Amino acid sequence: MSKKNWYALLAILLIGAMALTACGGQEPATEVAPEGGKSEVEVFSWWTGGGEAAGLEAMIAIFNEKYPDIEFINATVAGGAGTNARAVLATRLQAGDAPDSWQGHAGQELIGTYVAADQIEPLNFLYEENGWLEVMPATLIPLISQNDNIYSVPVNIHRANVLWYNPKILDENGIAVPTTMDEWFAAMDALKAAGVETPLAMGEQWTAMHLLETVLLGSMDPAAYNGLWDGSTAWDGPEVKAAIENFERILTYTNSDATSLSWQDASQLVVEGDAAFNVMGDWAEGYFRELGKAPNADYGWAPVPGTGGTFQFLSDSFVMAKNAPHRDACIAWLTVAGSKEGQDAFNPVKGSIPARSDGDRNLYGEYLQSAMDDWASDVVVGSLTHGVVANDSWKTEIDTALGLYLGSGDIAAFQSALAAACATSGPCK
Amino acid sequence: MNRSRSRYYWLYIPLSLMALFYLVPLYVMLVTGFKGFEEVSLQTMWSLPKTGIHFDNFTEAGTKLAPYFWNSLKMVIPAAIISSIVGSLNGYVLSKWKFKGADIIFPLILFGMFIPYQSILIPLVEFMRRINLYGTIPGLVLTHVIYGIPITTLTFRNYYATVPTELVEAARIDGAGLMGIYRYVLLPISIPSFVVVIIWQFTSAWNDYLFAVALTDPQHWPITVGLNNMAGSQIIAWNVQMAGSFLAALPTLLVYLFLGRYFLRGLMAGALKG
Amino acid sequence: MRLDKDKILSILLVMPSILAVMIFVYGFILWSGRVSLSQWKGLLPNYEWAGLQNYINLFNDPRFHIDVRNTFIFTVLFVFGSLILGLMLAVMLDQGLRGESFFRTVFLFPMAISYIVTGVVWRWLMNPAQGERMSGFNILFERLGLDFLINQWHTTPGWGIAFIAVPAIWQMSGYVMALYLGGLRSIPEPLREAARVDGATELKIYFHVILPLLRPITLSAMIILGHISLKVFDLIVAIAGKQVALDVPAVYMWQTTFDGYFFNRGASIGILLLLSVAVLVIPYLRYSLRSEAEL
Numbered sequence: 001m002s003k004k005n006w007y008a009l010l011a012i013l014l015i016g017a018m019a020l021t022a023c024g025g026q027e028p029a030t031e032v033a034p035e036g037g038k039s040e041v042e043v044f045s046w047w048t049g050g051g052e053a054a055g056l057e058a059m060i061a062i063f064n065e066k067y068p069d070i071e072f073i074n075a076t077v078a079g080g081a082g083t084n085a086r087a088v089l090a091t092r093l094q095a096g097d098a099p100d101s102w103q104g105h106a107g108q109e110l111i112g113t114y115v116a117a118d119q120i121e122p123l124n125f126l127y128e129e130n131g132w133l134e135v136m137p138a139t140l141i142p143l144i145s146q147n148d149n150i151y152s153v154p155v156n157i158h159r160a161n162v163l164w165y166n167p168k169i170l171d172e173n174g175i176a177v178p179t180t181m182d183e184w185f186a187a188m189d190a191l192k193a194a195g196v197e198t199p200l201a202m203g204e205q206w207t208a209m210h211l212l213e214t215v216l217l218g219s220m221d222p223a224a225y226n227g228l229w230d231g232s233t234a235w236d237g238p239e240v241k242a243a244i245e246n247f248e249r250i251l252t253y254t255n256s257d258a259t260s261l262s263w264q265d266a267s268q269l270v271v272e273g274d275a276a277f278n279v280m281g282d283w284a285e286g287y288f289r290e291l292g293k294a295p296n297a298d299y300g301w302a303p304v305p306g307t308g309g310t311f312q313f314l315s316d317s318f319v320m321a322k323n324a325p326h327r328d329a330c331i332a333w334l335t336v337a338g339s340k341e342g343q344d345a346f347n348p349v350k351g352s353i354p355a356r357s358d359g360d361r362n363l364y365g366e367y368l369q370s371a372m373d374d375w376a377s378d379v380v381v382g383s384l385t386h387g388v389v390a391n392d393s394w395k396t397e398i399d400t401a402l403g404l405y406l407g408s409g410d411i412a413a414f415q416s417a418l419a420a421a422c423a424t425s426g427p428c429k
Numbered sequence: 430m431n432r433s434r435s436r437y438y439w440l441y442i443p444l445s446l447m448a449l450f451y452l453v454p455l456y457v458m459l460v461t462g463f464k465g466f467e468e469v470s471l472q473t474m475w476s477l478p479k480t481g482i483h484f485d486n487f488t489e490a491g492t493k494l495a496p497y498f499w500n501s502l503k504m505v506i507p508a509a510i511i512s513s514i515v516g517s518l519n520g521y522v523l524s525k526w527k528f529k530g531a532d533i534i535f536p537l538i539l540f541g542m543f544i545p546y547q548s549i550l551i552p553l554v555e556f557m558r559r560i561n562l563y564g565t566i567p568g569l570v571l572t573h574v575i576y577g578i579p580i581t582t583l584t585f586r587n588y589y590a591t592v593p594t595e596l597v598e599a600a601r602i603d604g605a606g607l608m609g610i611y612r613y614v615l616l617p618i619s620i621p622s623f624v625v626v627i628i629w630q631f632t633s634a635w636n637d638y639l640f641a642v643a644l645t646d647p648q649h650w651p652i653t654v655g656l657n658n659m660a661g662s663q664i665i666a667w668n669v670q671m672a673g674s675f676l677a678a679l680p681t682l683l684v685y686l687f688l689g690r691y692f693l694r695g696l697m698a699g700a701l702k703g
Numbered sequence: 704m705r706l707d708k709d710k711i712l713s714i715l716l717v718m719p720s721i722l723a724v725m726i727f728v729y730g731f732i733l734w735s736g737r738v739s740l741s742q743w744k745g746l747l748p749n750y751e752w753a754g755l756q757n758y759i760n761l762f763n764d765p766r767f768h769i770d771v772r773n774t775f776i777f778t779v780l781f782v783f784g785s786l787i788l789g790l791m792l793a794v795m796l797d798q799g800l801r802g803e804s805f806f807r808t809v810f811l812f813p814m815a816i817s818y819i820v821t822g823v824v825w826r827w828l829m830n831p832a833q834g835e836r837m838s839g840f841n842i843l844f845e846r847l848g849l850d851f852l853i854n855q856w857h858t859t860p861g862w863g864i865a866f867i868a869v870p871a872i873w874q875m876s877g878y879v880m881a882l883y884l885g886g887l888r889s890i891p892e893p894l895r896e897a898a899r900v901d902g903a904t905e906l907k908i909y910f911h912v913i914l915p916l917l918r919p920i921t922l923s924a925m926i927i928l929g930h931i932s933l934k935v936f937d938l939i940v941a942i943a944g945k946q947v948a949l950d951v952p953a954v955y956m957w958q959t960t961f962d963g964y965f966f967n968r969g970a971s972i973g974i975l976l977l978l979s980v981a982v983l984v985i986p987y988l989r990y991s992l993r994s995e996a997e998l
Binding site: 437438440441443444447448450451452453454455457458471472474475515518519521522523526528532534535536537538539540541542543544545546547548549551552553556572575576578579582606607608632635636637638653656657667670671674675677678681682684685686689690692693696 | 708709710712713714716717719720721723724726727728729730731732734735792795796798800804806807808809810811812813814815816817819820821823824825827828830832836837838839842843873877881882884885930933934936937953956957960966969970972973974976977980981984985988989992
């Protein structure tokens, strides 16, 4: 190319740059312009797509209707069940630039991280003003509190211990829905013998942790399970040993390509008839419906064997930053998030049940109605994978122990690593 | 090039096979982007769309991504231009005006290329907040310019090192100063290096996710963040996602398609030879 | 007088860059180093002294052992794979075939796209499912009758990381090709002619005349590829998520810092990464600056 052409090229690039920087330079002026005395509230979440984002939009619509003077700034960061979002949030909080309100899984994920660092404000006054204590289950409140201070407003409830199954495969092989671990093993043995390649579908590593927490619950009674998280059940004791042995056996029924599948891919195997069972939270139901599958015909559900009568829950909730930049607007937002109207707008779209027990049943589908019944009557325990029972440090240590076990298959090392994790990051001494 | 036309026609076979391999991901992306939602499944990833060509995926993705697209352009173009100017001046001084200690400074600057960026995220955010650039596009531009200093300086320094010192000396005897020599002797011959550096910085700033997600607020998110957010954390419409991926890759693809030859010529002119 | 003014001006010109690098590179490294010697666990800073405890813990951490092994396997395959493939492509393109610029563009374009964009596609392509659910490359192999190529890709027990090198090579081999092609084109034709006159075959010319001349390019390509492979992060997360079997230091660092709030451990991993990069890079920098001085 001749020198002349090089010059032309460079000139074009430079002019383009000037034009764009010029636009860029003017832009802040329009932004800085005062917004007619409008207040704002910045809410940080990881709901960027699908039913979650639509549910949030529905809640924002109610907020805008009630508080037309407050601008709602919807700050969302996607990816990996909120891990990218939490990293961004961590850097913002360390830099002292807190959003007014942010999303977090109710329970130790919030308490162990943000309460411990004195970043969020107790919300008891909101609960009293709005009468939320009367409409939210009494078993839920201690799980989202510390020292009698309630730190978040839960907007929804998901159930973790759900066994999804393919009714056709079970019928064809004359298998009843298992209710105990032993029945489950027998069922999966029978399926394997009948030539079903994958009795139980599993996905990437976090879905294995999800499976593990339900097996822990299914292998001991709820009180012992709760004891794991306050230090009263020993991690190196016989209950955990039995649970890990069950887990080891269960893994033998799973698909060999598990690590390459997302939870969606794994759940889809059940409704497509490629697998008989899958253990996944009840957000899977929303996905099945999106795929055009019908409840009870294409998929059925039951508590994970051994966990009947227990509701292992997780909840998305919102907090208020200590010294929130727009405190009044933030209170307005949290009031909407905890209201019946707000929760009944959000949950049917998101595919979860309201944390309030007075939700309008008619808005919810067949599965969700059954979950509302169980939520009202079952013993409630918390999920590990989804932030209720263990703080984030502890959870990542368990995740590492699990990942090492999945590679090595060494259950003794796994159990001692779990015990060590509780000692370094949990309540164990 | 006066080399005679090759006799090795059989080379077309391995070359074409390799070209197919390089194009496979692009094919899958496009084919999926044109499918309907129900059609997308792993088993049929190779087949062409059956229910007609769904252009609406691209319009849907385009509408969602448009604001982020402009943010990216506003960030990337200044970043690439400023980087190249900074790199050129550094390269000039460090190759032709070696002051005392220049030979220590240069490797120290170069080493900056090798740090793992995840490990410096926290002080970076803190620093940007202190200088009031946190959350803004200028802050992100500054970050890309600074972490681009090593590679741009290296490129220009190595290129200028090939310029005979006699040329510089002659200009100096003619009375030209520091800036005069730069303007009249080096700048006119540095265009190949400018092209290489601008393309390089354009691509890396365009494709960056880590700095973008950590340093900008929602109004200023560039396209990589927008694209990642489109996926949502639960149910993903892969056809729209793939259409969006293609749109997000389009500017860099076009840059390589139309300017790739100049980039290669710049490289061949010794610009990136280390 | 004139010269002195220029000297000051020259220092002023590079000063902003030097300052920026001092803060953004060395300042931040110092900060990381300090954190790596602290007890900081949890959201807010805690600079209490911990000595070398975090490093000792890492050396005893089975997950970190996996990281080191994975990084080693990945680096070797990625660096040599890219070099060999890049060189082969460059030599083929150096033959002056028609359509050269088309092939060059095709081989170079992967460099233009980030893994945010192509990660999912690669995950699909390397799907390891067998039987009825077979897809990706495996089903292609089956249809082409290349059944022996069907494999478990990155889910291969123990060696999964080796397959992650495939998309990495896909992305960077074009760049290596460009570097080599530049080198080949700068070798004067008379040199080849002379060898031909001496009766050397084309193959011999490549091995005995040309390859030795390309050694500086090989070295700098190795450095660039090597440090990319030590820092590899997006690619692994996009294809494999966060799983210990395919763990590498950068992923562990991210996860332990931002998911688990072990800032002390994350910083230690960062410093160890930097040290290994330094071991790789500093001898190279010394070598190239010295050989330059000799010129």
